[in-house]
Amino acid sequence: MPLIMISGFPASGKTTRANQIRDFFNAKITEQSASDSRVAKFKVHVVSDDSLGVSREVYREARPEKDARATFYATVKRLLSSNDIVIADGMNYIKGYRYQLHCEAKALLTPSCVVHVGVPAEKCKEWNATKEFGEESAQAVREPYAPDVLDNLIFRYEEPNPMTRWDSPLFVVPWMDDIPGEDIWNAMVNNDAVKPHLATVLKPATEANYLQVLDKATQDVVSVVLEHQKTNGPGGSVAIPEASNKLELPPTHIGLPQLQRMRRQFISFNRQHTAEKSRLKSMFVEYLNKELE
The missing domain is CATH 3.40.50.300 (P-loop containing nucleotide triphosphate hydrolases)
Known part of the structure; x- marks a missing residue:
């Protein structure tokens, strides 16, 4: 309830x-x-x-x-x-x-x-x-x-x-x-049934290397963000390879410590579950977009 x-x-x-x-x-x-x-x-x-x-x-x-x-x-x-x-x-x-x-x-x-x-x-x-x-x-x-x-x-x-x-x-x-x-x-109480969301309704972990895959996928996203800021400065839309959505960066610079903190938090939320490997980067980008609003 x-x-x-x-x-x-x-x-x-x-x-x-x-x-x-x-x-x-x-x-x-x-x-x-x-x-x-x-x-x-x-x-x-x-x-x-x-x-x-x-x-x-x-x-x-x-x-x-x-x-x-x-x-x-x-x-x-x-x-x-x-x-x-x-x-x-x-x-x-x-x-x-x-x-x-x-x-x-x-x-x-x-x-x-x-x-x-x-x-x-x-x-x-x-x-x-x-x-x-x-x-x-x-x-x-x-x-x-x-x-x-x-x-x-x-x-x-x-x-x-x-x-x-x-x-x-x-x-x-x-x-x-x-x-x-x-x-x-x-x-x-009188609300309509809540629809499952990709980031929360996931299958129990079964693959032995799931955490390694999750860690690498999120680290790849962080690396793309850092490289984008190094080349283009803060702000803007960032296309993430293998992600279906773009990351919208705020106008202020996002440092590595902040990105790593959000990455660890996302991993903590999802470490007990598995999603399709092809969706991990999209899920992390969605999470970052909400955190950086």
């Missing part, structure tokens, strides 16, 4: 919003269970740092934060099923991470959406200092972020973009507004 990704600045009241969505969905399930046997099977789960026992100090350094994200991701992946609605209550502030979660939902042919909790940074700092997050009716006293950690996370936040596949549908909830519960329910 659907994956609802909560996103927003730290200390913006995301957990309050997640709980409001959970309560709204549970009420809808109770209301419709008698007349709809499909809805009667639904269960709602909220996954958060608090539910996983993750301290906010993990965001001070890259390694513990990466481990915490991996734990969060694994829990969401384990809970997603045909009868389980998962609310991912976290900052989800990295667009590549939201893409990864979106792919997990897509692989199960279930919809996903992003609920962006829109709160000004100064309001978040105020709430963090007083340990009061959310509305009076649903306040929760929580471990505050250290001021320097809070500032760093706000600086690094990558706001959801409704023009990208993994951030849509996008529901923006200003801090003074109610949640659009009915709209989220209709988009997630």
Whole structure:
């Protein structure tokens, strides 16, 4: 069932919003269970740092934060099923991470959406200092972020973009507004069946050299991009040999470290699956086009 990704600045009241969505969905399930046997099977789960026992100090350094994200991701992946609605209550502030979660939902042919909790940074700092997050009716006293950690996370936040596949549908909830519960329910539960996507619905790996082929295909694409920039400068459309689509580069120079980071992430997403070898470069180009938007 659907994956609802909560996103927003730290200390913006995301957990309050997640709980409001959970309560709204549970009420809808109770209301419709008698007349709809499909809805009667639904269960709602909220996954958060608090539910996983993750301290906010993990965001001070890259390694513990990466481990915490991996734990969060694994829990969401384990809970997603045909009868389980998962609310991912976290900052989800990295667009590549939201893409990864979106792919997990897509692989199960279930919809996903992003609920962006829109709160000004100064309001978040105020709430963090007083340990009061959310509305009076649903306040929760929580471990505050250290001021320097809070500032760093706000600086690094990558706001959801409704023009990208993994951030849509996008529901923006200003801090003074109610949640659009009915709209989220209709988009997630009453949505038409999600069509399989080439990048997410793949056969289990069977070929012994699949990872080597995947690694070489992606490295070839990176090499073409670097050579294009060396010869032509930044920007422009790049024709990739053996790919059916072109890579659209942004007007700014894309360095090797950034390209390698995206290459490793793509390999990580697809290492457990096999696709036709002739499609690997096209898939990677499609992924890069979305990442570089």
